[in-house]
Amino acid sequence: MRYVLRKLGFYLLAAWVALTVNFFLPQLIPGNPVDDLLTKMSQAGPVPVGEQQVLTRLLGLGSGNIFQRYWQYVDGVAHLRLGLSISNFPTPVSAEIGSAIYWTLVLVGTATVISFVLGIALGTLAGWKRGSRLEAIIPSTTLLTAMPYFWLALILVFVFATNVWHIFPAGQGYNTNSFINVGWNFTFIGSAIQHAILPALTIVISSVGGWLLGMRNMMVSTLSDDYVVAAEAKGLRPRRIMIGYAARNAVLPSISGFAISLGFVVSGAIAMEYVFSYPGIGFQLVTAVGNDDFPLMQGIFLVITFAVLGANLIVDLLHGFVDPRTRLSR
């Protein structure tokens, strides 16, 4: 129990630090939302003198010094009030994030699971049959992992969407050019899946190599362990040794890595979402930064931070139970 409390205390502190950084970091970006809005307005005709004050008031900005605003912010977060978005004023930030997060959770979540399962399965095989031709997939997948994310996405778009074959759509979450009711109907889900394939492929291709390599290396070291030798000596079937003895132990480190990467799912894959104009959190974050939309930026950072912290906390706690060595000595 003491272990749990200590962990919780630590995470509380980490959350506060993250919260504070969340607040101050965006403020360091040059420019401010009112000036941006005015510049945009001035491109559709001259802006009347005095417009700046009107907008500042309308957006409810500029009240109090930075510490007062910091206090308002902390108070708001404590009451789960994230404020109003500026780039989509007066839509609340929570509604903005709510509209984007499901796209990211479903797409990036599914892709992460697929990538993990695929990586572990291939890694198990590669580790089991070390020295065989199967090992060739290791350098090729790590090469794909090393390739910049957005570049891979662009190549996929080039080949499968715009220039070589017109198989998949080049962007967006679903076919937005026809009347599709967003909801549980086949037209929408079909369209959403079709639009998700290339983005998901990007994630899987670029992350499978990491899981594969880690799993394969753990397999190799596990296979030389005594209990595997013992299992072989008992005359168990190779398949059973591979899965039940070696892989089961080798997968442990990957599982905790997986839990953490699930936390990062929330942040989406910014480059991927940007290239595909996918209506998720990552794309929203880029737009928010481009518009100096501080409340939205803070809201998104907050959600990401808490998701990652939460995932870490769960892994930490689970480790405490699974592996007694990580608990306190007393």
Place this chain on the structure above:
Amino acid sequence: MSSRPWRARMIGTPAAIAAAMLLAACGSSGGTTAGSGSSSPSASSNSSSSLLTITTGAAGTFQDDFNPYSPNVEDPTNGMIYETLFFYDTAKAGVVDPWLGTSYAWSDGGKTLTVQLRHGVKWTDGKPFTSADVAYTFNLALKNAALNKFALPLKSVTTSGPYTVAINFKQSAYTDAYYALGRVDILPQHIWQSVKDPTTFLNSHPVGTGAFELSKFSGQVFTLTANPHYYMPGLPHFKTIRFLAFSGNTTSDAAIESGEVDWAGSFIPNIKQTYLAKNPKFVVSDIPLSTAFLVPNLVSGPTSKLAVRQAISAAVNRTSISNTVYNGYAPPTNPEALITPNYNSVLDPALASAAFGSPSAAKAKSILTRAGIKTPLNLTVDMVNGYTDYLSDLQIMVQELKPAGINLTIDQPAYTQFTSIQDTGKFQLLMDNFGYTPTPWSYYYSILDSTITKPIGQVDTVGNFGRYKNPEVDTLLSQIADTTSASVQNPDFYKIENIFTKDLPLIPLFEQQDEIEFNGNAVANYPSVTNPYGAPAVYIQPDMGWIAARLVPAK
């Protein structure tokens, strides 16, 4: 390129957001198929006579926001749903058509504006429109400064009878007429008086007087249907309007090129081949509405010297840039930078045929030498990152200026950073465009008046970013503002035009390209240079609504 005001569009404006650029970089061979995978049934919209499909370009997703006070309001709010008292034609200075008002008169030296209202107008919920609604609307701005969208110097509003309203100002407000009469949306008192906080009200079910009412809304598409009881006889002609959102220029361009969209304002590279050649009835309506400039810093640095500005102006080949980058759709402007034919009514007849001399690097160099300026001269020009057409323009200028002894370096800060550089005046040269107003006074005021500027380093959000200061121009501008008589104003305009030509406070380049695409298979009676009854640019309100009611389905 097209500049348009809001949110994602602002990044995506003049050219394309980076994502779209990446995609475009990836493949510009653009097929005829729409960017989306499944072919859309809406392609048949061309044959259906009563559906008008519009896109305002890379808008991301639509927000359910029809509050005219919101800075992110959806485009049709102003003009299609709500209406103003009068319609100021952004494409033709001096044309003011009656809308909710029928006539107006100034009194008390420009401090009182009395408006006669139209009879028999009804809100879409059936309640009658009266002077109480107009008074309510102006009182909102009077009571809550945050709702005084155009910073009007309001004092009080009085009504006499249901069809007469008098708006009183604290000071002479002739130049505010355009905002008070032509930009303030009149709201229904019976609905808005129960709104708790109009600043954060989303107004998802707007009730207006306009020719169209909102019927169906989603993040990617929303539809408006014709107001069956609209007070202007025979209008609107289209029964349904559909707005489409695209996340990038690539997808929106594909939809425009396939004829799926009937009215759009997207910058389509190489438009003659990629759009006009696709269908004989595809039309580009290109009415000059603003001017692209190189804005020099007039306070410090080499650009504060007239000779440097003259040399740049002399060396740049405007015609060749227009042809290379814009397919000729952005012709060179004139030395007085007056937007023609829009502002022809205030053009000095002596300048009517003024034009830039033929570009010559040798001439530019001799201007510099005569002024004793050492070459090579190093200059930096700032432009917004992602405005690809401006980048092409400037790259050509770099080549043209080199033989004249000017080394031009292009800086491409991100949008927000550009805003800060422009507002604080911390630049040598920057490329931007100004215009989009039906009043020539407002145009010259925003680029030349020194009373709106702040010292270098302080934020100036209104205009005159180069910090031009000429007391004579300031006086002329305030004289024009003090009267409504054209015969008094015009000589002052002529003087400003001549001073501009001599001082070169900004280096005029070309008419800002405003390519607006109309699909002639579906739409007729769209505005054009010969019939500029409104500015067809989809991002100019309320012109868009005025025009939408007057577009006719093609037979």
